[in-house]
Amino acid sequence: MRLLIVEDEPKTGDYLKKxxxxxxxxxxxxxxxxxxxxxxxxxxxxxxxxxxxxxxMNGWEVLARLREKKETPVLFLTxxxxxxxxxxxxxxxxxDYLVKPFAFSELLARVRALLxxxxxxxxxxxxxxxLEIDPIRRRVxxxxxxxxxxxxEYALLLLFLRxxxxxxSRTFIAEQVWDxxxxxxxxxxxxxxRRLRAKVDDPFAQKLIHAVRGVGYVCxxx
Amino acid sequence: MTSAAGRGxxxxxxxxxxxxxxxxxxxxxxxxxxLFAILSALLLAVVGVMLCHTLETELFTRDVAELxxxxxxxxxxxxxxxxxxxxxxxxxDFFGAVYDAQRQxxxxxxxxxxxxxxxxxxxxxxxxxxxxxxxxTRSAEVVEWNEHGDDWVAxxxxxxxxxRTIAAMTTVPVVLVVALNRSSTNVMLDQFYRQLVVxxxxxxxxxxxxxxxxxYRGLRPLRRIDATASAITAxxxxxxxxxxxxxxxxxxxxxxxxxxxxxxxxxxxxxxxFSSDLAHELRTPINNLLGATHVALAKARPPAEYQEVLxxxxxxxxxxxxxxxxxxxxxxxxDPRTRLDWQAFDARDEVDKVTEYFTIVADEKRVTFDVAGxxxxxxxxxxxxxxxxxVFANAVRHAxxxxxxxxRVAADDSxxxxxxxxxxxxxxxxxxxxxxxxxxxxxxxxxxxxxxSGLGLAIVQSIMRMHGGVALAASEPGGWxxxxxxxxxxxxxxxxx
Numbered sequence: 190m191r192l193l194i195v196e197d198e199p200k201t202g203d204y205l206k207k208x209x210x211x212x213x214x215x216x217x218x219x220x221x222x223x224x225x226x227x228x229x230x231x232x233x234x235x236x237x238x239x240x241x242x243x244x245x246m247n248g249w250e251v252l253a254r255l256r257e258k259k260e261t262p263v264l265f266l267t268x269x270x271x272x273x274x275x276x277x278x279x280x281x282x283x284x285d286y287l288v289k290p291f292a293f294s295e296l297l298a299r300v301r302a303l304l305x306x307x308x309x310x311x312x313x314x315x316x317x318x319x320l321e322i323d324p325i326r327r328r329v330x331x332x333x334x335x336x337x338x339x340x341x342e343y344a345l346l347l348l349f350l351r352x353x354x355x356x357x358s359r360t361f362i363a364e365q366v367w368d369x370x371x372x373x374x375x376x377x378x379x380x381x382x383r384r385l386r387a388k389v390d391d392p393f394a395q396k397l398i399h400a401v402r403g404v405g406y407v408c409x410x411x
Numbered sequence: 412m413t414s415a416a417g418r419g420x421x422x423x424x425x426x427x428x429x430x431x432x433x434x435x436x437x438x439x440x441x442x443x444x445x446l447f448a449i450l451s452a453l454l455l456a457v458v459g460v461m462l463c464h465t466l467e468t469e470l471f472t473r474d475v476a477e478l479x480x481x482x483x484x485x486x487x488x489x490x491x492x493x494x495x496x497x498x499x500x501x502x503x504d505f506f507g508a509v510y511d512a513q514r515q516x517x518x519x520x521x522x523x524x525x526x527x528x529x530x531x532x533x534x535x536x537x538x539x540x541x542x543x544x545x546x547x548t549r550s551a552e553v554v555e556w557n558e559h560g561d562d563w564v565a566x567x568x569x570x571x572x573x574x575r576t577i578a579a580m581t582t583v584p585v586v587l588v589v590a591l592n593r594s595s596t597n598v599m600l601d602q603f604y605r606q607l608v609v610x611x612x613x614x615x616x617x618x619x620x621x622x623x624x625x626x627y628r629g630l631r632p633l634r635r636i637d638a639t640a641s642a643i644t645a646x647x648x649x650x651x652x653x654x655x656x657x658x659x660x661x662x663x664x665x666x667x668x669x670x671x672x673x674x675x676x677x678x679x680x681x682x683x684x685f686s687s688d689l690a691h692e693l694r695t696p697i698n699n700l701l702g703a704t705h706v707a708l709a710k711a712r713p714p715a716e717y718q719e720v721l722x723x724x725x726x727x728x729x730x731x732x733x734x735x736x737x738x739x740x741x742x743x744x745x746d747p748r749t750r751l752d753w754q755a756f757d758a759r760d761e762v763d764k765v766t767e768y769f770t771i772v773a774d775e776k777r778v779t780f781d782v783a784g785x786x787x788x789x790x791x792x793x794x795x796x797x798x799x800x801x802v803f804a805n806a807v808r809h810a811x812x813x814x815x816x817x818x819r820v821a822a823d824d825s826x827x828x829x830x831x832x833x834x835x836x837x838x839x840x841x842x843x844x845x846x847x848x849x850x851x852x853x854x855x856x857x858x859x860x861x862x863x864s865g866l867g868l869a870i871v872q873s874i875m876r877m878h879g880g881v882a883l884a885a886s887e888p889g890g891w892x893x894x895x896x897x898x899x900x901x902x903x904x905x906x907x908x
Contacts, residue, residue: 290732341771367768371797372733375804380771403725 190304191215191233195225195251196240196266205238208293209300222246229255236303238296239283241267241274249281256282262303266291294356294404301355315350317397318410320389322350331389341366342385349398349408358405382406439633440626447622452615459607467600471564474591475553478566482551482589485517486570493573495527495583502528514595516563518588519570520544527585535565535588543567544586562597565590632661636668648676681848688850692734692865696727737866741849744873751791751877758788758795758820758829765799766818769807778810778833784820786827788898790878795896798874798882799829801867802894806833809892817891826880826900832893838886846884847872871896 192214196202199220206216217234219225222243229237229251237255241248248265255261262284267274269288278286285299315322319332329336329346338346344366348357359378363369367377382398390396398408435441488505492498498505498519505528506517517530524540539554552567565588572583636652643650651672654665707720743749759782766780773780788795806816810833817832838846845851850865868882871894875882879899886892 290735292729292732341767363768368764369768369796369800370793371800372736373768373800373804375769375772375800375807377768377772380775384771402722403729 190235191217192236192238192300193225193228193232193234194218194238195222195229195243195248196238197221197243198240201240204293205296208297212297214300222248222251226251226254229261230258234261236300237261237263238300239263239265241265241269241278249277252278252281252283264296264299264303292358292360292404294358295361298352298355298357298361301352315347315353317350317353317408318395319393320350320397322347329389331393336388338385338388341381342388345381345385346389349406352408354407354409356401356404356407362405440623440630443626443629444619444623447626448615448619451618451622452611455611455614455618459611463600463604463607466603470596470600474564474593474596475566478553478564478589478591479551481515482566482568482587485589486568486587489519489570489572489585489587490575495521495572495585498572499528506530514592516588516590516592518586518590520586520588522547522584522586524586535590539567540586540588547584560594562593563590564593629658632657632665636661636665640668643672645679648672648679685849688865689738692850693731696731699727700724734866737870740870741866741873744870744877749877751794753789754792755787755789756792758786758790758827759784761792761795761799762818762820762829765796765803768800769803773807773816776807776810777812778807779815780818781815782818782820786820786822786829788822788827790898794874794877798871798896799831801871802831802882802896805867805894806831806892809833809835811835824900825897827898828895830893830895832891834891837888837890837892838884839888840886843884843886847882868894 190213192209194202194205194209194216196205196218197220202218202220206218209216217228217232219228222245225237225239225243226246228234239248239251243251248267252263252265255263263282264285264287265278265283266287266289267278275286284303287296287299312324315324321330322328324347327343329338329343345362348362348365360372362378362382363373366381382400386396386398390398395410397410398406399411401407485505489498492501492505505519515530517528518526518535518540519528520526520535520540522544524537524542524544526535526540536556536558539556543549543552543554547569550568553564554567555562555564557563568587568589570585570587572585574582639650639652651669652665654662654669657665703720703723707717762782766782770780803816810816814834817830819828819830819832821828821830842851847868849869851869852865868884872882875896875898880897883895883897884893885895
């Protein structure tokens, strides 16, 4: 999976490259608009992360010129959370956007969503270790034992299994499970995850849902 | 930021004005002064013209009356002369009694208009004489003419020679012309006119000067406003206009100006408090980050310790991120260009959704929800959700264990109201008006920052303002504390795209 990051801020570019490389992507970084456009046109990337505020040629122009020739998915990064910016980006053909400052886990989730787009089957049975979810029958079993979950606990677990090995931020979980599209001043997610763990993990020796301090939660077999 | 940007053009406009602002046409003083001058000049001119006309008419009437009198006198004298011959031979007698050689002239002509005797080398235009003589029924006709630059006026009358002498067998009708040279009168009038013009011009100048003076004096309160306004800077916003001696017109302007200053001072105070609060709020997490990082870097440590530091830093940074996100939201809410995504729905739907979201935390605290009511609403769903979220979080946080949080949705003539109430200690009366201020905390010693950014209720108020509504707080000590989101009855129509 080859990704291109077009970002002029050196530290941002560096940590994005490092983080994405560690998650198994091959990452190139361009520091200016023209360099980024050149790379994007010369080689084939699966996804381009494009900063809007770039020297010489801004992100909008890079995106417009790229779209003349190629349909590579573009996730644009903007420091200004203005509706106009989002609309402009999406009109120019961007596939998604993120407003700075963003959590790295958030970025990773969106990158994966864009790369998987259209390849994901909603109804296939999900498995992690001895945990199994059958989305069609809404059945959850662990080690063959049926689990009795509330609707929100089920939705939360489904999200964890679909995004296994991804670190999910609290904001992302609140958005996906409760449709709360903003940071909330509460620990609802923490309480909900704790209750889910009490049912899914506590009776078993192998823990599947783990807290990542300062970031969020991850579901994986360790 | 806005005020700094606005200062530039204003200063430019000021610099572009001439040194004496009241001499430009844009100055009220100039306009009033010029208007006053024009009016007084017009008035003086009209008075002058009327004065001249009256004087001229009066003088003429007097002259003519004098001529009539003289004509009657001479007509009487004519009767003493029995014939034309007698008149010509004794003309000195005839002229002598009444003759003012300087100004007057007398002509006696026969019935054909041919002069018999004349007092001096005066030629009454023959056409005039003949025209009069042609009609014997005429009398006392006033004629005017100009001869060698002299203006003459004359009274023509029929007279009779010899009517009084017994010796005369017949009477002879003659034309008697008594004329007056009016040149001296006209010279006098001309002089008068010239003096009048000089006086008018002088009078006009003096009245204009007075006009300017009065206008300048009258507009002094405005210049005082100007002086005060120029003296106002960010650190002197408590300056106010002294309106004790201001006239009514300026009183209102000054009143508005003072009210504006009061509002500005208040906004400015809030803004500067916000900045200092903000700096303070940022200082704590930055201090933690810096300290923890420096301590960690001071010596080599096992990886677990580094991880510990990084995790702690991540928490602090997450706090910072949320704070900036909240502040960006507030800044955006203040921007009048921000558009809302208006949708019509039942307010209860969103209330239920948020209630469900909070049920889990409420359970932990053994706090229950008691929700009732419905109300059709037009609002931005996401924003309402966010506002409700902050109000619910607040209520659940402060509700004592085992008590309910009461939520009421209602619509009436004054609009839609969503009230969220919790029991507990309540909020002291003096804190109530400020609970929606940014970073305002009822208990400053307990920042509570792990849970709250201190911006939650400020965001609620911003969201309500964006909807044209208001957020209200009420509290009975030891009783219910209620936060009410009040939407106006007529929801603004969605913006046409």
